[in-house]
Amino acid sequence: MIHLTIQGIEVVVEEGTTVLEAAQKAGIRIPTLCYHPDLKPFGSCGLCICKQEGSAKIIRACATPAAEGMRIITHDNELNEVRRTILELVMSTHPASCLTCVRNNKCELQKLCVEYGVREQPFETRIKTLPKDTSTKAIVLDPSKCIKCGRCVQVCQSLQGVYALEFIGRGDATQMCPAANLPLGDSPCIKCGQCAAHCPVGAIYEVDEGNVFIKEASDSEKVVAVQIAPAVRVALGEEFGFKPGELTTGKIYTALRRLGADYVFDTNFGADMTVMEEASELVGRVTKGGVLPQLTSCCPGWIEYVTKYYPDLIENLSSAKSPMMMQGAITKTYWAEKMKIDPSKVYSVAIMPCTAKKVEIHRDEHMRSSGYDDVDLVLTTRELARIIKQFGIDFASLPESQADSPIGEYSGASTIFGVTGGVMEAAVRTAYNQITGKDLSDPDIMTVRGNGSFRHGALDIEGKATVRFGVVHGMANAKQVLDEIREAKKKGTRAPYEFIEVMACRGGCIAGGGQPLGTDDEVRSKRTSGSYTDDKKSAVRCSHQNPSVKKAYEEYFGQPLSEKSHHLLHTEYKQVPVYKN
Amino acid sequence: MAQNLFSDELLGFINEWKDKPGNLIMVLHRVQGEVGYISREAADEVSRLLDVPLSTIWGVVTFYHFFKLNKPGKYNIQVCLGTACYLKGGDIIVDELGKLKGLEVDGLTEDGKFSLEAVRCVGCCGLAPVMTISGEVFGKVTKDQIPGILDKFE
Ligand code: SF4
Ligand code: SF4
Ligand code: SF4
Ligand code: FES
Numbered sequence: 001m002i003h004l005t006i007q008g009i010e011v012v013v014e015e016g017t018t019v020l021e022a023a024q025k026a027g028i029r030i031p032t033l034c035y036h037p038d039l040k041p042f043g044s045c046g047l048c049i050c051k052q053e054g055s056a057k058i059i060r061a062c063a064t065p066a067a068e069g070m071r072i073i074t075h076d077n078e079l080n081e082v083r084r085t086i087l088e089l090v091m092s093t094h095p096a097s098c099l100t101c102v103r104n105n106k107c108e109l110q111k112l113c114v115e116y117g118v119r120e121q122p123f124e125t126r127i128k129t130l131p132k133d134t135s136t137k138a139i140v141l142d143p144s145k146c147i148k149c150g151r152c153v154q155v156c157q158s159l160q161g162v163y164a165l166e167f168i169g170r171g172d173a174t175q176m177c178p179a180a181n182l183p184l185g186d187s188p189c190i191k192c193g194q195c196a197a198h199c200p201v202g203a204i205y206e207v208d209e210g211n212v213f214i215k216e217a218s219d220s221e222k223v224v225a226v227q228i229a230p231a232v233r234v235a236l237g238e239e240f241g242f243k244p245g246e247l248t249t250g251k252i253y254t255a256l257r258r259l260g261a262d263y264v265f266d267t268n269f270g271a272d273m274t275v276m277e278e279a280s281e282l283v284g285r286v287t288k289g290g291v292l293p294q295l296t297s298c299c300p301g302w303i304e305y306v307t308k309y310y311p312d313l314i315e316n317l318s319s320a321k322s323p324m325m326m327q328g329a330i331t332k333t334y335w336a337e338k339m340k341i342d343p344s345k346v347y348s349v350a351i352m353p354c355t356a357k358k359v360e361i362h363r364d365e366h367m368r369s370s371g372y373d374d375v376d377l378v379l380t381t382r383e384l385a386r387i388i389k390q391f392g393i394d395f396a397s398l399p400e401s402q403a404d405s406p407i408g409e410y411s412g413a414s415t416i417f418g419v420t421g422g423v424m425e426a427a428v429r430t431a432y433n434q435i436t437g438k439d440l441s442d443p444d445i446m447t448v449r450g451n452g453s454f455r456h457g458a459l460d461i462e463g464k465a466t467v468r469f470g471v472v473h474g475m476a477n478a479k480q481v482l483d484e485i486r487e488a489k490k491k492g493t494r495a496p497y498e499f500i501e502v503m504a505c506r507g508g509c510i511a512g513g514g515q516p517l518g519t520d521d522e523v524r525s526k527r528t529s530g531s532y533t534d535d536k537k538s539a540v541r542c543s544h545q546n547p548s549v550k551k552a553y554e555e556y557f558g559q560p561l562s563e564k565s566h567h568l569l570h571t572e573y574k575q576v577p578v579y580k581n
Numbered sequence: 582m583a584q585n586l587f588s589d590e591l592l593g594f595i596n597e598w599k600d601k602p603g604n605l606i607m608v609l610h611r612v613q614g615e616v617g618y619i620s621r622e623a624a625d626e627v628s629r630l631l632d633v634p635l636s637t638i639w640g641v642v643t644f645y646h647f648f649k650l651n652k653p654g655k656y657n658i659q660v661c662l663g664t665a666c667y668l669k670g671g672d673i674i675v676d677e678l679g680k681l682k683g684l685e686v687d688g689l690t691e692d693g694k695f696s697l698e699a700v701r702c703v704g705c706c707g708l709a710p711v712m713t714i715s716g717e718v719f720g721k722v723t724k725d726q727i728p729g730i731l732d733k734f735e
Contacts, residue, residue: 168643
């Protein structure tokens, strides 16, 4: 253990702790712009500079390990002066268009300028207006606002392993963008939105379609049906003063109705259907000798990654559509028929933690399996929060309500889909039943939970079968196991797994690219607990026990993997070039 | 196409350097030596051969002045747009080359004879505005002198 003082306050920290983290422990926040707890210190902004008593040396708190006996000064007149100057310099190349910026009030630079009392512009301004990159339906790059902190590049390369973004050019002209002057839409980008979630300013942000929703919802001809994803209920509340992980499901349903939704459904019902289909597919592959390991398919970021970088593993992907796409297809077929509503009048909206979902709905013709766009519009959690505010709804005091039946009820298994390991756990609960005819006495499968970047092990199903599982989150972490599968394939053998779950975002969708900003591991763990709490308090814990799911099969689909299921609930994948041009 | 983009010698060099640290700049250096510039195709090929992302390569070639991303003409024109030259009308030279030859910065004339690059300070600010053609320096250039200068290289 290391003993040091921060502004005279004694703290004891573990070896390897940085001065920045030690200060947090002492209850002191050192200002940062380039640092992010998910990433390695980059040391580019210089805001975190501190002094040591009796030394003239200036250190960068984010990149300096705490050492025994250090006496750190984090704030004094001189340091604050320097910080103010740094901020003024940043502002000399940054447009002061805060009022019309998507990050107004949520911008780290703006917040620091307020804290340090930046009021004037003593330096000559050199503000360049550069064209925005609007080539994807998921995120917008606005290089004019970039402060070159480098977070997005590190996110895209180290966390996601995608390498769409890089520092291109030198000096003043440096831009964070794809190679060869290509727009993001032609680059390897998988639309995960993690760059947007980590950008301290408004230089990368989600495509905002809130107004489209408002327009459609006020059209009396349309039957607006909205679904909400598992991860939204543990995070949206943060925008309204709730703690991360606090469940606000019932309030979200009510808010959506007040915003004009005619019917409110739950993606969790779709997730239960996904479990039925995907678990049946797994059991089939294991017992009848199909391609193994089976890879999950509900994360569109991951699907784009695998179809670009590992096309040879496409045959390993589960053909099951994502919960959102299943829910959309079911809404415009089974439900519309049942309600005698013309599906062409149904406007299907999905509230998602994810920017990649905005692209998924247009992926190919399978996303129109009902004969119409199965999902018409995707809004991220952040966009929904903005509309709720715009309509003056006092979210905190909203009464709770229920989702609409019969495609709104859900099991505990479906609500953990948003957490890394959740899809695996949900599928195994049902696969266990399909193999043994019995239900697990304890549905909590603790061995697949946790936050290790690649967790693996084996689950014994009463001696009748073994499921060797792997769980990966954070796209870059998939490489190891994917290479293992690829190598085995080349040798004509197979990698020692039956089922592998992959989620592009670290922590799973609860920390997706469309979730409330400020996500770090602490927030991830709270949202995760919220999801497990929701599971635990559910009357029904397994997808196959959900009465509405049973009914959907009885009344419409027959059984999992039936012809109707194949048409509406399954899809195919094609190789996608890493660079389109 | 991939086969004849690089010579066997170059491919051998790349193979030899494949697993050595710091190989990327070495390899790109050789590629430019052979091809004359780093074309998109060449960058794609290096990316494939070294298993390095294209974006990493692009980051490197746009960082170092040394690397050229565009095919050079028979005669490469550099116009200085550093502070001194800019103030003395370096941009007027660029405009004039556009009018006379249809040249844009980083562009090439249709006949492949001239290419144009904008550079930052060639180290003779006293002569501003400065342009160089294939290494030959022309100082205190005025708009009217340009056709005559170009004629020397026709
Ligand atoms: S959306 Fe994801 S893949 Fe695309 S640039 Fe951002 S971090 Fe990279
Ligand atoms: S786009 Fe945002 S995250 Fe990326 S370097 Fe610029 S300011 Fe930083
Ligand atoms: S992990 Fe979830 S939020 Fe992230 S890209 Fe995948 S589906 Fe979207
Ligand atoms: S936060 Fe330490 S240098 Fe930017």
